[in-house]
Amino acid sequence: MEFSVPNILKNKIDELILHYPEKRSVTLMALHAFQEYYGYISNEAIEWIAQKLSLMPITVLELVTFYPMFSQEPLGKFHFKICRTLSCALKGSKNIYTFLCNKLGLDPHLHGRQTTADGRFTVEYVECLASCNTAPVLFLNEDFYENVTEESVAELLSLCEQKEGENE
């Protein structure tokens, strides 16, 4: 099936193109738009963007794989981003990460982002979230949590379950 991009997204990219002297400069913004809309960036999306901006798909793929905020696979409904930079590391972010992974049945020793088999949770390390004074910190989807502990993370998990229940 042809990959069809909804008009709202298409219009957004067309609009973005007007802002830059060169079409290729839009690549990053376009990737953000796709990541936001679909939750991940598929090969079809890469090829669509490449064509739109007169680039080779490999050039777009380079960017997608360079920046950790882009994902090539669908992410879980609940996305934990745990800071691992110096202040948080000193304050034990590794324990938080390990605790969370163990709770969710993920392997804390694996490199990179992981999603649970049921597709509900994604856990990953990120770099400094600019809140070093309240380390350790994490993001759960768009919400920011400071001074987290194993207990508060466990609470967050039950909050997630609760939210899921509400939606059903």
Next chain:
Amino acid sequence: MINKDQLQNKEEIPMIDIKIDGKAISIPKTRPHSVTGKQEPTTIIQACSIAGVDIPHFCYHPRLPVSGNCRMCLIEYGIPAIDRDRKPILNPDGTPVIRKMPRPAIACFFNDTATTEIYTNTEAVKQYRQAVLEFLLINHPLDCPICDQAGDCKLQEYVHQYGQETSRFVEDKVIKPKKRAISSKIILDNERCVLCTRCVRFTREIIGIPALGILNRGGLNQISNYPGSDFEHNYTLNAVDLCPVGALTSRDFRFRMRSWFLSETKSICPGCATGCNIIIHSRDKQIYRLKPRENDNVNSVWMCDYGRLNYKWVNAQNRLTHVFAENTDGTQVESDWLSTLKKIISVLEKTPPKTTAILVSSRLSTEEIYLISKLAKRLDAFTDSISHLGEGDSFLLNKDLTPNSKAIQIFKLASKTPGDRIAEISKNIDEGKIRNLLVFGEDPIKSGIAPGILGRLDLFVICDILVNPSSKEAQYLLPGASFAEKQGTFINAQGRVQRFGKAFSPIGDARPEYWILANILTKITQESWPLTPEGIFNKITATTPGFENMTWELLGTVGMDIVSTANTTE
């Protein structure tokens, strides 16, 4: 194509005086850019190369845009010291005081014109090199024993020369894909890759197709094509040549031979009329690979994949390796050169004018084509050749897929449209007017001579490298030599005369065609003809317009252009 005079810039380029490791040298202030040819300030690595000082490097390549990513080329440099008022500080003898800068620079990119001294062998430079190599080896798989590049590898060479003896690395190495087919012709080993991006720049800047890129980042960086779209193109194997390590390997050559067993012979690609300069890598009368050889007048440092892989016929199963002569019962039996040539000569000696036709391949050397023109003259023979046309492309590959059509034209063995006399020759054979047919390197039936009439000839000789469908019809079948088995010259489409060398002696009983021709000519003209390509070539230069300034010696390794005269230009 560009000729030498054009390459040299019209305007005089100013020189600057610098010192490299204490030795004074004058270097041009600017050099032509690797791709655009525009004059740009001379970089330190170029200055050092002029001075004959080696700077180790991975990402720098004289034919690619500078990238400056590997840091292997770090050097130290000094500039004239100035005081607080920005006035030069002088030594008691009036010369400027030179101050070594505290930080190193990358020689491949740095071109500060204030630089007056370059230091390439200081203790600091040694340490920089050692450190860069230590980093490069951290995730390197060290699988040199099974690597095709071993012996030719820059990483091996530099580690041996500048690296440290022991590794301090105790952690786990990053695992990356080791055997990725990025095209039908190339395998990529991401673990051996030093991420110099030469291959990436080649695809983007030289062939204009960004087929390769770098994925991920940091220690996980890897070269890749876009999944599902292979790197297919007629020039991809040049990326294998560019790769300084064994990360890109040619599927054709992979694991076939250790590079140090191969002997190298300077040659010319016989694949088309461009005449790319090449090196034959061979061992024990077997070609293992062809590689491009630098010649700015022809192919720069590139060659096409078609030409590069077009060598298997030299060692093919259907190579003609012995002389065959037809028996009284019509079967072909193995024979020897002496008696066979004697029989051929005895017929040609007595044949009246205009009773012989000669079909000549434009794959023969200039010397051979010249001798055939002399034979044709003596016999007043009909001659023709055959065109072998392909598609060609806009980079190097010519439409004419034979290397020496130009010589056929110069010695007038065919009209401007080779093959247009075949019908007439065929008719004359049919009518019994042509009694002898000599064929060099073509298939007469495929070329258009009616198959039924060949039996009417008094003499029918085929001299060729491979057995072809017409071979069994010949009275005499003579095994010729391929371009790798003899010396000679080809004249490319632009009229450049270029010498190719002999990599090994002909397989079996095969003989170079010039040897066969010179023997026949010597007998039937009662003159003595040189038996060496050099001797024949120097005879050509004495009598052929446009060749006056050439000698075999002067052709050297890069050839010479024919001076155009009314006779040789089209």
